[in-house]
Amino acid sequence: MDPSHQRPAADPPKALDIQDRVAALVARMSLDDKIGQMALGQPGTASPPETLGDAIRGGRIGAVVNVVERAAINELQRIAVEESPHGIPLLVGRDVIHGFQTILPIPLGQAASWNPELVRAGARVAAEEAARSGINWTFAPMIDISRDPRWGRIAESLGEDVFLTGRLAMAMVEGFQGRSLADAGSIAACAKHFAGYGAAESGRDYATTNIPDNELHNVYLPPFRAAVEGGVASLMTSFSDLDGVPATAHAGLLRDVLRGQWSFDGIVVSDWESIPQLSVHGLTANDREAAIAAANAGVEVEMASATYARHLADAVRSGRVDLETIDAAVARILTLKFELGLFEAPYTQATDNPQAKRETALQVARQAALQSMVLLKNHNDLLPLDSQRMERLAILGPLADAAYEQLGTWIFDGEADRSVSALAGIRARLGSDTEIIHLPVLETSRSREFVDIDAALAAVRAADAAILFLGEESILSGEAHSRANIDLPGAQAKLVQRIRASGKPVVAVILAGRPLTLANIVDQVDAMLYAWHPGSMGGPAIADLLFGIESPSGKLPVTFPRAVGQIPLYYNAKNTGKPPRPDTVTRIDEIPVQAPQTSLGMSAFHLDIDHTPLFAFGHGLSYARFEYSDLRIRPPQIAPGECVRISVELRNAGRRAAEEIAQLYVRDPVASITRPVRELKGFQRVRVAPGQAVRIEFRLHADDLRFYRRPSGWILEPGRFQVWVGGDSNADLAGEFQLIDA
Numbered sequence: 001m002d003p004s005h006q007r008p009a010a011d012p013p014k015a016l017d018i019q020d021r022v023a024a025l026v027a028r029m030s031l032d033d034k035i036g037q038m039a040l041g042q043p044g045t046a047s048p049p050e051t052l053g054d055a056i057r058g059g060r061i062g063a064v065v066n067v068v069e070r071a072a073i074n075e076l077q078r079i080a081v082e083e084s085p086h087g088i089p090l091l092v093g094r095d096v097i098h099g100f101q102t103i104l105p106i107p108l109g110q111a112a113s114w115n116p117e118l119v120r121a122g123a124r125v126a127a128e129e130a131a132r133s134g135i136n137w138t139f140a141p142m143i144d145i146s147r148d149p150r151w152g153r154i155a156e157s158l159g160e161d162v163f164l165t166g167r168l169a170m171a172m173v174e175g176f177q178g179r180s181l182a183d184a185g186s187i188a189a190c191a192k193h194f195a196g197y198g199a200a201e202s203g204r205d206y207a208t209t210n211i212p213d214n215e216l217h218n219v220y221l222p223p224f225r226a227a228v229e230g231g232v233a234s235l236m237t238s239f240s241d242l243d244g245v246p247a248t249a250h251a252g253l254l255r256d257v258l259r260g261q262w263s264f265d266g267i268v269v270s271d272w273e274s275i276p277q278l279s280v281h282g283l284t285a286n287d288r289e290a291a292i293a294a295a296n297a298g299v300e301v302e303m304a305s306a307t308y309a310r311h312l313a314d315a316v317r318s319g320r321v322d323l324e325t326i327d328a329a330v331a332r333i334l335t336l337k338f339e340l341g342l343f344e345a346p347y348t349q350a351t352d353n354p355q356a357k358r359e360t361a362l363q364v365a366r367q368a369a370l371q372s373m374v375l376l377k378n379h380n381d382l383l384p385l386d387s388q389r390m391e392r393l394a395i396l397g398p399l400a401d402a403a404y405e406q407l408g409t410w411i412f413d414g415e416a417d418r419s420v421s422a423l424a425g426i427r428a429r430l431g432s433d434t435e436i437i438h439l440p441v442l443e444t445s446r447s448r449e450f451v452d453i454d455a456a457l458a459a460v461r462a463a464d465a466a467i468l469f470l471g472e473e474s475i476l477s478g479e480a481h482s483r484a485n486i487d488l489p490g491a492q493a494k495l496v497q498r499i500r501a502s503g504k505p506v507v508a509v510i511l512a513g514r515p516l517t518l519a520n521i522v523d524q525v526d527a528m529l530y531a532w533h534p535g536s537m538g539g540p541a542i543a544d545l546l547f548g549i550e551s552p553s554g555k556l557p558v559t560f561p562r563a564v565g566q567i568p569l570y571y572n573a574k575n576t577g578k579p580p581r582p583d584t585v586t587r588i589d590e591i592p593v594q595a596p597q598t599s600l601g602m603s604a605f606h607l608d609i610d611h612t613p614l615f616a617f618g619h620g621l622s623y624a625r626f627e628y629s630d631l632r633i634r635p636p637q638i639a640p641g642e643c644v645r646i647s648v649e650l651r652n653a654g655r656r657a658a659e660e661i662a663q664l665y666v667r668d669p670v671a672s673i674t675r676p677v678r679e680l681k682g683f684q685r686v687r688v689a690p691g692q693a694v695r696i697e698f699r700l701h702a703d704d705l706r707f708y709r710r711p712s713g714w715i716l717e718p719g720r721f722q723v724w725v726g727g728d729s730n731a732d733l734a735g736e737f738q739l740i741d742a
């Protein structure tokens with residue numbers, strides 16, 4: 001291929017032209033050509049065995065996944081354009097989940113920034129790097145609501161909240177897709193996994209889900225609707241089954257909800273081999289039936305497996321699948337290819353100035369890392385550490401110098417040499433005035449034996465403070481990497497105890513792909529910073545926060561339980577008929593023997609643990625001190641179609657400028673179905689100078705109070721609504737307003 005054949009995508013193709021061109025093309029295609037467009041192949045698995053090039057040349061594959069090298073992709077595009085039956089270019093897919101060569105924090109970490117603009121910028125950086133390699137389709141964002149930290153894929157999610165996930169999903173879609181899919185640096189996004197995957201029982205990946213209809217519509221589906229409204233080009237089905245029907249064959253979801261109610265006109269792709277897995281689920285007897293079920297449910301593209309290639313043509317001829325279904329599927333696939341400008345510009349060239357792009361990417365990654373980290377504890381304001389006063393620092397733990405491990409899951413294309421470890425970041429920040437003694441003490445996060453513990457203890461005794469880098473490596477979270485026990489693995493808790501005994505100030509920095517249960521160490525450290533897997537620029541960001549160049553500003557996008565036995569534990573739960581009282585505290589050891597059955601209060605709590613989480617949704621400390629006051633709600637009464645304005649004064653009573661994330665929660669205390677005790681309905685990230693106060697206003701539309709109830713669908717019920725504004729989901733500045741009948 002001669003790159004000079006590249007034609008610039010001058011004007012984005014217009015919708016009407018596209019429709020005409022698609023119709024003309026579909027009219028010329030044979031049934032086999034059409035089914036070829038519905039196949040997504042990957043190197044080495046074509047069936048019958050043939051090279052990808054041959055499959056493309058024969059028109060048997062219309063998309064590829066996991067080819068990433070520009071020259072290889074250009075060559076495959078050349079075969080498609082010059083040698084395949086209708087010269088149709090390829091969709092080139094890849095899991096660009098949180099960065100490409102430059103790695104951003106894991107999505108769960110990005111969600112902790114509560115910053116849609118930054119999340120959008122991060123997705124843009126990822127899209128531009130991926131597009132430069134010839135990739136034009138990413139399998140992101142992953143927007144499964146996740147209430148179970150055991151689930152390895154919680155790392156890829158945007159957390160437990162419907163509203164936050166929906167906002168950030170739209171931001172990611174905008175970042176990947178840009179203003180136009182045909183723009184240089186834009187790639188098609190794919191919202192996944194539709195739907196309910198995050199509810200896998202006990203957090204075991206791929207396990208079945210049990211989601212009542214009301215929960216499905218009120219909790220699990222709204223982020224997908226937001227992505228659809230944000231123009232997402234594609235959706236991926238979930239591996240899981242939903243009320244007895246695997247999502248990949250779920251016509252109710254794919255046809256009635258997605259196409260019918262939401263008017264989605266993009267494409268639906270299966271997950272990896274999830275079509276033949278319909279038979280493993282026990283829904284279909286064989287691949288042929290599986291292909292028929294998926295095609296009829298509305299899955300347009302089959303990923304990795306080849307049941308469509310083998311069985312769809314015959315299924316059409318025998319009347320099991322209508323030709324119109326195939327035509328509609330192919331029309332959608334071709335429409336996306338036209339929208340991406342692939343017919344005009346199928347090839348990719350190296351950009352002029354990769355170094356400049358790289359610097360921008362690293363800056364965005366650093367900003368994202370900074371804003372994603374959450375200060376969970378800061379006893380006696382130990383942090384920030386004053387670098388002037390630190391003559392000697394002990395830097396310990398298996399993740400202090402772990403440039404690779406801090407990148408997190410799904411980093412196929414991440415460049416290790418772009419990653420700066422915490423140790424390197426701290427050294428660069430402190431220069432030579434502070435002596436740093438670094439000892440990992442544990443070889444990996446899972447090691448049970450200490451190495452050099454005596455040297456480590458001596459280092460701590462001689463140091464002004466100890467900073468422990470703990471957590472879990474990348475490989476302990478992500479797909480098929482769920483854990484039943486989510487304490488710090490190995491001997492890390494023991495290490496904390498040993499260091500604690502020195503009496504020196506102890507800071508714990510946790511790098512992890514999920515919320516860990518930290519109850520056994522939180523009292524043993526003075527300060528705790530949760531860094532997630534922060535990506536390439538994790539090290540400099542950690543150093544900036546520890547030494548006060550910046551104030552921490554992340555807030556938890558997910559509840560941190562005290563113990564696994566509390567899971568699922570999430571802030572927007574139902575009240576129940578017997579909620580625990582705020583003062584319900586349990587000390588199992590103090591319960592008298594033969595105590596009367598009802599003596600402990602008869603409410604929804606565990607006998608052996610406090611009923612509250614260790615850290616609540618929305619929690620996150622700052623080096624500033626934020627105070628909320630003067631809640632105003634205007635007007636006190638609204639009708640359907642109207643807005644209520646809710647404002648507060650936010651004062652920075654501390655001594656440093658910092659950013660705070662103000663959060664708005666609402667409760668519908670009496671409704672025709674039980675509603676959550678609180679629901680996030682708004683948030684704003686604001687910077688406030690020391691001693692200054694700002695007024696923050698949220699506008700809540702009556703439609704934001706709607707909820708789904710079977711069988712009526714989405715309804716709005718008049719009545720009283722309670723409101724809270726503050727810095728976390730326990731905010732206590734409260735008010736209320738009325739929604740009246742029209």
Ligand code: BGC
Nearest residue numbers: 095139192193239271272479
């Ligand atoms: C995952 C998807 C991913 C796909 C392609 C599957 O196993 O569930 O999220 O996009 O693989 O790599």
